[in-house]
Amino acid sequence: MNKIVALILFSVVSMYTKAQTVIPIETKDFAMVFKTDDQKRLWNIYFGKPLSNKSDYNKIDLQYNFQNANAGMYNSIYTPSGTWNISEPALRLKHADGNLSTDLQLLNYNSTQDGAVTLTSIVLTDPLYELNVTLFFKVWKELNVVEQWTEITNNEDGAITLYKKASANLYFTNKDFYLTHFQGEYLREMQPVEQKLSQGVKVVESKLGTRAMLLGSPNFILSFEDQARATEGNVLLGQLAWSGNYKLEFDIDSHQNLRFIAGINPYESSYTLQSGDSFKTPSLIYTLSNKGTDLASNQLQSWAKQYRVLDGQGDRLTLLNNWEATYFDFNEKKLSRLFEDTNELGLDLFLLDDGWFGNEHPRNNDDAGLGDWQVNRKKLPHGIGYLIKEADKNDVKFGIWIEPEMVNPSSDLFENKPEWVIKQPERPAKLYRNQMVLDMTNPEVQDFIFEIVDDLFTSNPKLSFIKWDCNAVIYNAYSEYLNQNDIDQTHLYINYVNGLYSVLERIRAKHPKVPMMLCSGGGGRVDYELLKYFTEFWPSDNTDPVERIFIQWNTSFFYPAITMDSHVTNWGTQPIKLKTDVASMGKLGFDIDLSHMSDNDIEFVKGAVKNYNSFKSIVLHGDQYRLASPYENPYASIINVNKDKSQAVMFNYLSSNRFMEQMTKRPIRLKGLNTNKNYTLKEVNLYPGTTSVIDHTKVYSGEFLMTVGINPVINTKRTSVVLLINETNK
């Protein structure tokens, strides 16, 4: 650390430790302030604009009434339980001596700075027990992004049991609170539900074990004072970065303040922590904005690209996937034709999907073979290496699908290693898509999964991509490994996820850069912990373009376009142009069979791939702004602008079929451009034989485009319009 920074931080620390301690956590536009009482308990006293005079923070709590004799603690920085607190706790545990009470006092705190990041750690301790709780706040000040997690350390004489161990416990004193959370279903991922929070606890959670997002997602938008708006108001956009069961509790207390507790779902997850050990919770990641969701989402996307997503500033490969083109029914000849198609369309990579493995139990359907990762000799007698060479001859890279955490009962793996499978020993098996989940708590299973991936890469050094699927939820949660090793079954859900992370850590240590796609029969599994290891994810199996407009719209609040795999498939009866234009707003791919397409459609796709390659750096690396919401208009519009604001791509889609609604009746205001620059607009991705109604010779100022706007002329004959916006000197 730079010595001057260290000195300043030291003086700040000592300034506050004299009397009551005040600890501000500041981002560019927001501050959260914590303050001790005379018993060194630490309270959350402020969330709002940073104050220029830091000593003013000390006076804030005098202006509020945070006490409630009935409830005990409302604004604790990490609400303990078992003493005089009777509101919802962040921490519930049993001490080594069996006592259920915990109290927490400030022991010390520390702040360090490293480049753009400030890390503050606050150590709390129980005055009666050798138990420390350290709260971590990692702040990217300029981006208003905070990553928060907690570490609980047991220095007692024996093991303690953690019942509830939240990642974060925040407190907000604004007037009103609106929560948007995202419910889901297979094929209906990321459906927003917005509601005004009223007194009581609103819970958003998952108990599904693996693909935790199938019914709901750990992403949320909190809007303060008013409903979430695009360009106005204070909002917090957040997510619990945990790939298993999560629980988000929004608790309006009797003073109408909001207590927010987020963490691993305590459901069947009591955790025994041995003496001397620490438990690290997952991170709550959030961004704060005083200019609505546009800025919030912009900040989160920038943070993700710069600091979180694997290769977040790198390139991405366009691809042809054979899943919907062939399903399980393929052979070398069919694949060779698809390699040619990949090349003909101008795509970078061919992705071989499910069905390439299993011999005793061939994977010709989804009811057999999962777990037997040997090449199916009948379909592919010359193996994967041969396919990679054939693809190479067509100047196409090669990628492959795996689902390594899963097993079909009809497989060699299940027959040989039944003890590796999560299932109740005395109850009938319950299958999800004919499959079961392997026990990732077992180190042997972790080795097995590591080796599947490692073998694929080491025996095929030119393998360029992996699609990692995960289709089943955990039913009948029981681990034979935990049983054999005398570990409580309530460790299963947590150790599963940590087992997965540790396998991914090993894979990335050996194969750091190869792109990998997260898939889960749709958007059932993505978060910012997994995106440390994956370059991208599959938001939904639903590729009907109109449905996708909505799914991508909502997903893009939290994830940048560079992570969002968007494929053109046979779903939906809409024209190929709408499908391709919708897919072009993310990372473009195709899952189509050229032999079923008209010449015009093929010509269109070839042109669209060329166009995509010409503007993909703007989509992948630029700043994204939502211009027109499909929830408020019969159309949707989104723009990506490059860093120096000299180029942009604007995507416009018709999203409603209601009579007389089917056109843009007024201009759409652009965002993100330079007011003082001049621009031209050129429509691209025109279907063969059609011409554009947009005059590409007209020059518009940035001011005009952002104040008056332009009409892309969307109607039933022009259901999607892609505009390239270029700076001009004219």
Ligand code: DGJ
């Ligand atoms: C579910 C995925 O979402 C699909 O894209 C495909 O890979 C299938 N699994 C394969 O079983």
